[in-house]
Amino acid sequence: MTRQPDPRRRNEQSRRAILQAAAELCVQVGFAATTVEGIAARAGVGKQTIYRWWPSKAAVLLEYMQDLRAATADFLDTGDVLTDLVAQTTAVQRLLTSDAGAIWRGLLVTAQTDDAAASGVRELIERAIDDGRARLATAQRDGQIRADVDLDIAVELIFGPLYHAWLLRARTLPEQHMAEVLRTLFAGLAPTPA
Amino acid sequence: MTRQPDPRRRNEQSRRAILQAAAELCVQVGFAATTVEGIAARAGVGKQTIYRWWPSKAAVLLEYMQDLRAATADFLDTGDVLTDLVAQTTAVQRLLTSDAGAIWRGLLVTAQTDDAAASGVRELIERAIDDGRARLATAQRDGQIRADVDLDIAVELIFGPLYHAWLLRARTLPEQHMAEVLRTLFAGLAPTPA
Amino acid sequence: MTRQPDPRRRNEQSRRAILQAAAELCVQVGFAATTVEGIAARAGVGKQTIYRWWPSKAAVLLEYMQDLRAATADFLDTGDVLTDLVAQTTAVQRLLTSDAGAIWRGLLVTAQTDDAAASGVRELIERAIDDGRARLATAQRDGQIRADVDLDIAVELIFGPLYHAWLLRARTLPEQHMAEVLRTLFAGLAPTPA
Amino acid sequence: MTRQPDPRRRNEQSRRAILQAAAELCVQVGFAATTVEGIAARAGVGKQTIYRWWPSKAAVLLEYMQDLRAATADFLDTGDVLTDLVAQTTAVQRLLTSDAGAIWRGLLVTAQTDDAAASGVRELIERAIDDGRARLATAQRDGQIRADVDLDIAVELIFGPLYHAWLLRARTLPEQHMAEVLRTLFAGLAPTPA
DNA sequence: CGCTAATCGAGACGGTACGTCTTGTCTTTTG
DNA sequence: CAAAAGACAAGACGTACCGTCTCGATTAGCG
Known part of the structure; x- marks a missing residue:
């Protein structure tokens, strides 16, 4: 039973950086070679910040496509x-x-x-x-x-x-x-x- | 410069066991969860015997589909x-x-x-x-x-x-x-x- | 250029478990048959945790002897x-x-x-x-x-x-x-x- | 139960080539990096010819030292x-x-x-x-x-x-x-x- | 405006699978 | 028909990421 995070305290800047980094990485190195670790590094963000809000890299990129x-x-x-x-x-x-x-x-x-x-x-x-x-x-x-x-x-x-x-x-x-x-x-x- | 193996000396029995094992595993656990290691184990074959003849698990399964x-x-x-x-x-x-x-x-x-x-x-x-x-x-x-x-x-x-x-x-x-x-x-x- | 890990964050418990497991394995099965994989398994530790801190099994056992x-x-x-x-x-x-x-x-x-x-x-x-x-x-x-x-x-x-x-x-x-x-x-x- | 070979049919030329190759390899690349495969290749001999007469590379080099x-x-x-x-x-x-x-x-x-x-x-x-x-x-x-x-x-x-x-x-x-x-x-x- | 609790960047952790390498045996082809 | 060549089963190697976890250090929202 993992506590779910408080969306009000979410850092919108991080969210955008993550979506952006994920999209760029995916374009540059391909979807398969895009890793959560890589996204975090490029976005200047901790891995946990991604896993806190999305279950997987696919979810991140899906949100990018929805936007x-x-x-x-x-x-x-x-x-x-x-x-x-x-x-x-x-x-x-x-x-x-x-x-x-x-x-x-x-x-x-x-x-x-x-x-x-x-x-x-x-x-x-x-x-x-x-x-x-x-x-x-x-x-x-x-x-x-x-x-x-x-x-x-x-x-x-x-x-x-x-x-x-x-x-x-x-x-x-x-x-x-x-x-x-x-x-x-x-x-x-x-x-x-x- | 990797030397390529001699196809004449290939063990046809191993080849068939590998294709069969790969297909069965893929059906049972799904393509993504099918690993070269798992195929080798199920086929009773060394990993290298797979890598000697195919570059990847996809190539193995492709050959299965071709057959x-x-x-x-x-x-x-x-x-x-x-x-x-x-x-x-x-x-x-x-x-x-x-x-x-x-x-x-x-x-x-x-x-x-x-x-x-x-x-x-x-x-x-x-x-x-x-x-x-x-x-x-x-x-x-x-x-x-x-x-x-x-x-x-x-x-x-x-x-x-x-x-x-x-x-x-x-x-x-x-x-x-x-x-x-x-x-x-x-x-x-x-x-x-x- | 591999980044070296931060020793302050090192898990002392893991370190001791690894040294202990390595020593025990070495005594039981001999130095040659002692593998990094085996040490990791016996210590209940990921292989990477060994490779993060020691370059080889010899280095692990050397540290054991130093201790x-x-x-x-x-x-x-x-x-x-x-x-x-x-x-x-x-x-x-x-x-x-x-x-x-x-x-x-x-x-x-x-x-x-x-x-x-x-x-x-x-x-x-x-x-x-x-x-x-x-x-x-x-x-x-x-x-x-x-x-x-x-x-x-x-x-x-x-x-x-x-x-x-x-x-x-x-x-x-x-x-x-x-x-x-x-x-x-x-x-x-x-x-x-x- | 492995049949042991007939020593009368042994090829003395191969024996010497193997001892020589083993010694040279050992000197050039070190004992650890000397492999039976390497010895066989250098001596122009099949691996099995070595394994037929010696149980290991150590035995080959021991015979060299005895000579x-x-x-x-x-x-x-x-x-x-x-x-x-x-x-x-x-x-x-x-x-x-x-x-x-x-x-x-x-x-x-x-x-x-x-x-x-x-x-x-x-x-x-x-x-x-x-x-x-x-x-x-x-x-x-x-x-x-x-x-x-x-x-x-x-x-x-x-x-x-x-x-x-x-x-x-x-x-x-x-x-x-x-x-x-x-x-x-x-x-x-x-x-x-x- | 300060307190406090949650999020943040960072990265170590236990794992899994990778693709490579080497070992000694077994099999095929060649001289 | 023996020996060379080399394919084979086995399994450890060191690496890359996974998703979880644990740190201090901010930072946002309540009091």
Whole structure:
């Protein structure tokens, strides 16, 4: 039974230094080589100060990503769903290939193993998916998407290829790739019956 | 300058014991908790015998997956592409949720960090993708897929959602899920112009 | 450039447990079979705690011997040098045939190879020799030893046979052996000129 | 139950190459760093060829020392025991400080631990001691040594300081050191009663 | 404004696994 | 078909981090 610390006395400066140091280290040396010890050293902080407030390095970096997301604009709605999806997926793709991409990749990796990390990560993912589904629902109401399309499936058809390419194939895709994916997706694979 | 060992003198029995032990351990205790030391102990083998032939535990398990794939049937061609894709994706999904899934998940995780592992993993992935694209090419020639569809994109639209659901959402999907995904994909999202 | 630890924060309890465990192991299984790993396990201590403070198992056991010596009475001075030498050499002989003898033997062995150990060992040896020489100097001043005797040589004549018998001949000598050696030594080998 | 090999089929050339290689390695890199593997490599011989005929590297080097001793002149007898002892101890001292000294030192070290080696080493030592005692016996008969001197003790008084200085103090002693030791030994430490 | 209790930086601690090294035996290939 | 070459099982080596713990020294919040 460990006593939990008093958040009022928490040193906000340390918190920011830790998040910053963790992110920088992760970008510079990679997620795996980032150690709690290293984060503490770079942040000029004792190891215990990290363990007092976070259960693991993944939790630290997850908080970094949450802060980052909080500072990010939401899904737009221009009226044209295809335009909006291109904008959104392009934005996601830019994130994945930026510095934060290395962190996010590390978190996804950790989530495969660590249940605590997994639930935090999943929360972020589901929020993005919910946003996407909401935009699709609007489009469906407006007749831009067939009425019989299952939106849960549709949203996975959109994000699936994006993550597949990034996580499993490690290729830097051209920006217009997602546009083509979306066009193909909207048109379908089957030939139109004559 | 480390001398490389002579493969002709390799003990095939040890090799198999190591692959088997690695796979079993990975299933039982998880990829992360699987250690080279543990594999050696379970296989009744010296640690050096592992390090002599493989650079890491990931390489061992990669070889296990390669052997597994070599013993696996290829893509069928019944004439109906949708039927074949359902069969294939269902088979993949079964693999992912089987014991080997835990190993494959671990390898995908490792590939995010370890370049050597990454190239081996990517080779397996690309082979599966190539097989898929080949089947789609046949279907396109037979008029079951529109002539203007980019098959590279099509194949990613197929496998993307599958891996997205498995890796990022950790849900066990019903078997018919992939069938619905494929139907939606063939039909497209856009309403058919009246 | 390895940072050296702060001795003020050292855990004295661990230090003692390590010295004790090392000594016991050495006695039970022999110096060669005593491993740092074994010492750590028996002392209930992490390996790193040993490596933090000592460079090798020899250094640990050397410290044990130093502690032991510090707790040992000095050369007596009863006025009669022969009596005192018999007392001292008997005490040394008892040490050599006691448990500590196994440790000391191991250290002497290690000192033949390992320069760092050698200098620590030599320090202990020279201290004993200096003590002996000091007692002889007093005896020489008192006329119990001829004025022209080189005391450096005399002290080596005293300890030399003792170590020769113990190290090279591995025989357990009777306690009175040293008394006879000393008598012979004082009387000389040559017949007294008539 | 290991079958012992047939000595008639033994390759004398390999035997010599192994002894030579072992001695050279020992001199060049030290006894501890000399490995059976290294000896085999340098002698152009398989490891098993060494293990077939010798139980350990110590046994190989012991055989080298035995061969060396067989090729060495015996104790002289000029009629003056002090002269002869000076000659003999000087010769020993030269051996100890020569290349062979490193080998001999290694064997003495090994003998502290390894019983098999110990008995071989002890045999060599005892032979030298017996030779010395025999010369002293002659001297005693000739009246050059007091009749009541215990020759077992006398011989240890002679070799003891020599080995003590060499093994425990690691100093290179001047050649005349032993002459002075012997003079002191013959004269005794006690002042001649007036 | 001072007291006091918690947080802070620092780092030693008991552990686990790493990847390397060496030992003596066993096995394969070669001359 | 014997010997060289070297793969093998075993296990200690010294290192890197883990997550916990114990220090004094601030420092924040209550009295």
